[in-house]
Amino acid sequence: MKPIVKVHNVAKRYRIGSAETASDLRETIYKAFRAPFRRYKKNLNGDGDAATTLWALKDISFEVQPGEIFGIIGRNGAGKSTLLKILSRVTQPTTGHIELFGRMGSLLEVGTGFHPELTGRENVFLNGAVLGMARAEIRRKFDEIIAFAEIERFLDTPVKHYSSGMYMRLAFAVAAFLEPEILVVDEVLAVGDVEFQQKCLGKMGDLRRHGRTVLIVSHNMASIVNLCQRALLLERGKIIADGVPADVIQKYLSQAKSVLGQIVWPDLETAPGNDDVRLRSVSILQEGIVGPTADVGISKEVLVEIVYENLKAGAPLYSGIWLKTGSGTFVLSSGNAPSMSLAVDPWYAQPHPRGTFRSVCRIPGNFLNEGSYSITAIVGKSPQNTQILEESIVSFQVHDTGEMRKEYLGSWAGPVVRPRLAWNTRHIES
Numbered sequence: 001m002k003p004i005v006k007v008h009n010v011a012k013r014y015r016i017g018s019a020e021t022a023s024d025l026r027e028t029i030y031k032a033f034r035a036p037f038r039r040y041k042k043n044l045n046g047d048g049d050a051a052t053t054l055w056a057l058k059d060i061s062f063e064v065q066p067g068e069i070f071g072i073i074g075r076n077g078a079g080k081s082t083l084l085k086i087l088s089r090v091t092q093p094t095t096g097h098i099e100l101f102g103r104m105g106s107l108l109e110v111g112t113g114f115h116p117e118l119t120g121r122e123n124v125f126l127n128g129a130v131l132g133m134a135r136a137e138i139r140r141k142f143d144e145i146i147a148f149a150e151i152e153r154f155l156d157t158p159v160k161h162y163s164s165g166m167y168m169r170l171a172f173a174v175a176a177f178l179e180p181e182i183l184v185v186d187e188v189l190a191v192g193d194v195e196f197q198q199k200c201l202g203k204m205g206d207l208r209r210h211g212r213t214v215l216i217v218s219h220n221m222a223s224i225v226n227l228c229q230r231a232l233l234l235e236r237g238k239i240i241a242d243g244v245p246a247d248v249i250q251k252y253l254s255q256a257k258s259v260l261g262q263i264v265w266p267d268l269e270t271a272p273g274n275d276d277v278r279l280r281s282v283s284i285l286q287e288g289i290v291g292p293t294a295d296v297g298i299s300k301e302v303l304v305e306i307v308y309e310n311l312k313a314g315a316p317l318y319s320g321i322w323l324k325t326g327s328g329t330f331v332l333s334s335g336n337a338p339s340m341s342l343a344v345d346p347w348y349a350q351p352h353p354r355g356t357f358r359s360v361c362r363i364p365g366n367f368l369n370e371g372s373y374s375i376t377a378i379v380g381k382s383p384q385n386t387q388i389l390e391e392s393i394v395s396f397q398v399h400d401t402g403e404m405r406k407e408y409l410g411s412w413a414g415p416v417v418r419p420r421l422a423w424n425t426r427h428i429e430s
């Protein structure tokens with residue numbers, strides 16, 4: 001089968017910093033005359049000043065088949081949005097080229113093609129024209145677009161009064177009902193409320209069933225697993241993995257490390273604590289990932305490691321954590337005391353000699369919902385006698401990798417915890 005999208009050795013370079021200003025007309029003409037020769041000299045010598053050059057993409061090559069939903073993932077700054085802009089021909093690559101064998105529609109940012117002073121009705125025609133729709137085609141699809149976007153009440157209101165969610169719903173509706181052979185969408189799953197997100201997923205599924213091709217960038221790993229046939233992982237502008245979404249996501253989680261996954265105090269004098277005890281480090285760990293990480297999979301156990309230095313021999317010490325969501329909701333409190341711990345900690349209530357100690361709390365897999373969380377580290381002589389309490393000292397992100405979605409593909413938004421619980425059904429009466 002002939003690919004519908006071909007990307008050949010694409011690279012994109014940006015210059016960092018502001019352009020030089022000219023003081024008069026003569027200097028302006030002089031600098032314009034010199035520019036080609038300066039560029040030629042830099043090309044002979046390499047890339048020029050590396051400190052002012054950023055390669056957002058380097059040597060990107062791949063193909064997408066007709067009817068394929070193709071996911072693109074990676075951390076912020078990996079080059080995902082730059083790649084979509086090149087595919088949408090919003091910007092040109094520095095080197096390489098792309099081939100598209102079909103009409104393309106794209107939704108790259110809020111309100112693309114909208115004029116703030118025009119009404120929703122007027123912007124449907126304006127945005128449709130920007131995306132390549134004929135006026136007669138827009139009229140035929142107008143009622144479907146408005147019904148899908150759910151903005152009937154505000155149809156004749158200037159869009160400058162719309163919320164960002166209303167903007168995006170209308171923009172997505174126009175782009176989707178254009179029904180191009182190729183649809184490029186950046187973070188569609190951040191659109192509107194949960195119900196509307198499901199409509200977007202359903203619409204993209206319809207496009208796929210009708211043989212349309214969709215390229216989608218998303219940080220929502222579950223949607224990539226459930227929606228896409230293939231996924232591409234970018235890191236620092238390069239392709240790290242290309243293949244089955246579940247495998248690519250595991251590669252992403254195994255490599256995606258953030259400084260937020262660990263904090264270390266190499267100097268005891270400045271570390272949190274007192275003359276009795278001081279913190280050495282607090283880390284987030286997970287099986288299959290070497291070293292600390294801020295990105296963990298939903299189905300695997302999360303380890304919270306607290307390393308502390310006991311400076312005075314004799315007193316017993318207690319370890320604990322608070323777990324909160326990224327918005328501050330208190331999820332749980334735990335410690336190594338027998339009434340709080342599933343396992344017996346041999347050092348609880350025992351006199352500690354001088355030296356370094358490591359306490360680990362295990363949060364089971366399939367427990368936390370996807371989202372961001374923070375850890376507060378606690379060390380004390382007892383649960384009532386706290387010596388150290390470092391509020392929200394490390395944070396991490398739980399990613400839904402699809403393991404808990406084999407039967408239910410809908411939204412899990414809302415609950416903080418999402419545990420697998422024991423269920424049993426019996427037939428008790430005919």
